Amino acid sequence: MKELLYCDFLWSGINFHPNRFSCCCTPYKGIFVEGNNIKDYLYDFFLSFEKKRTEAIEKMKKSIPIKDCIGCVHLKKYDMDSDETPDYIINNYNKNLINHIQINHFKHCDCGCIYCNQPLYKKTIYSKQSEYYDLLPLIKKLYDKKMVNINHLEVEFQGGSISVLDEFPNIVDFILENGVKSIQYFTNGLVYLPEIEKAIKRTNCLIICSIDSSTPETFLKIKRVNKFYDVINNVKKYQSIIDIYNSESHNSTITLKFILVDGVNDNLKELEGFIKIAENLKVFSCHLDLDYRMIMKDTQSIRYDIPKHYKDLYDFFMTKTREVGIIPWMPEYTKQILDKGYFDV
Ligand SMILES: C[S@@+](CC[C@H](N)C(=O)[O-])C[C@H]1O[C@@H](n2cnc3c(N)ncnc32)[C@H](O)[C@@H]1O
Ligand code: SF4
Numbered sequence: 001m002k003e004l005l006y007c008d009f010l011w012s013g014i015n016f017h018p019n020r021f022s023c024c025c026t027p028y029k030g031i032f033v034e035g036n037n038i039k040d041y042l043y044d045f046f047l048s049f050e051k052k053r054t055e056a057i058e059k060m061k062k063s064i065p066i067k068d069c070i071g072c073v074h075l076k077k078y079d080m081d082s083d084e085t086p087d088y089i090i091n092n093y094n095k096n097l098i099n100h101i102q103i104n105h106f107k108h109c110d111c112g113c114i115y116c117n118q119p120l121y122k123k124t125i126y127s128k129q130s131e132y133y134d135l136l137p138l139i140k141k142l143y144d145k146k147m148v149n150i151n152h153l154e155v156e157f158q159g160g161s162i163s164v165l166d167e168f169p170n171i172v173d174f175i176l177e178n179g180v181k182s183i184q185y186f187t188n189g190l191v192y193l194p195e196i197e198k199a200i201k202r203t204n205c206l207i208i209c210s211i212d213s214s215t216p217e218t219f220l221k222i223k224r225v226n227k228f229y230d231v232i233n234n235v236k237k238y239q240s241i242i243d244i245y246n247s248e249s250h251n252s253t254i255t256l257k258f259i260l261v262d263g264v265n266d267n268l269k270e271l272e273g274f275i276k277i278a279e280n281l282k283v284f285s286c287h288l289d290l291d292y293r294m295i296m297k298d299t300q301s302i303r304y305d306i307p308k309h310y311k312d313l314y315d316f317f318m319t320k321t322r323e324v325g326i327i328p329w330m331p332e333y334t335k336q337i338l339d340k341g342y343f344d345v
């Protein structure tokens with residue numbers, strides 16, 4: 001029996017953060033390289049990152065976890081000789097190709113969500129941060145050196161807000177021209193982005209927009225910008241393009257998110273209104289999540305008890321969305337916290 005430990009992102013992903021590259025889908029774990037001078041030595045940093053990642057993979061092949069990964073829900077054990085081991089793991093075993101690129105290396109935004117989990121997001125308009133680096137030259141290099149697996153490549157824009165990312169249009173054009181399997185856009189939806197429209201027309205596109213509300217009043221309290229109807233109209237416009245361009249060769253979807261914020265939107269009326277909006281907009285799925293900033297404060301000493309009615313909100317969310325033909329989703333780790341009823345470290 002040949003056992004190995006596997007985390008898809010560690011084996012085949014790269015996540016760009018300010019001053020840092022990592023191969024973990026969470027911000028501060030896994031293998032990484034970092035430095036204030038990363039923008040001046042982009043490719044050198046990348047090479048040393050690659051070296052560290054390869055060493056970590058070699059350890060995982062011997063079933064030895066790296067320290068940060070112990071206990072992580074994404075870390076799974078497989079037997080390479082078993083028929084049940086998925087093909088993509090067997091295919092990845094001897095390759096270090098990149099299947100996931102996550103773009104998170106900028107922190108400026110035109111919105112001011114009260115829950116935003118980036119410590120620098122404190123004001124409505126953010127100045128550009130010094131740790132920002134130009135990513136497109138490195139992405140071009142990865143393609144030139146055939147280090148990306150274009151048949152499987154997923155590119156995910158997080159942020160900051162992509163509407164204020166200077167390189168955004170050029171990165172989208174480049175990956176559409178040179179091969180990508182899907183593009184995932186996290187957007188606050190305040191501004192209509194022609195680059196999203198372009199991608200809907202040409203590839204598989206996932207648009208994720210957190211509206212967290214059902215009225216302009218609640219939207220303003222949470223997002224701290226008075227643009228509820230702009231967002232609704234932009235989502236409507238993306239959905240109408242999707243309806244025209246989805247075909248057998250590609251499929252794009254919109255997910256609306258609702259983050260439960262203590263005492264602001266964590267009630268049945270707001271959640272019901274949100275699902276109604278999703279139904280009217282005919283989006284594909286809805287995503288419910290907890291406010292991680294709230295539950296993770298003072299994690300060193302404090303256990304955070306999830307309000308008792310959250311389980312009812314979750315049950316309602318699952319039932320109601322399905323009833324109206326929308327796919328409901330909640331991350332596995334959030335479900336585990338809800339089931340347990342509290343969060344601690
Ligand atoms: C940091 S944002 C960046 C992308 C984009 N600006 C947006 O808002 O979609 C990425 C995702 O993290 C989620 N997020 C931010 N802060 C959060 C928190 N405290 N708890 C749960 N999710 C959060 C947002 O809803 C969003 O879907
Ligand atoms: S196993 Fe978990 S902590 Fe480790 S790289 Fe994967 S997602 Fe990150």
Ligand code: SF4
Pocket residue numbers: 109110111112113116117121159160161187188
């Ligand atoms: S839109 Fe995204 S990046 Fe901007 S404040 Fe909200 S969660 Fe943060």
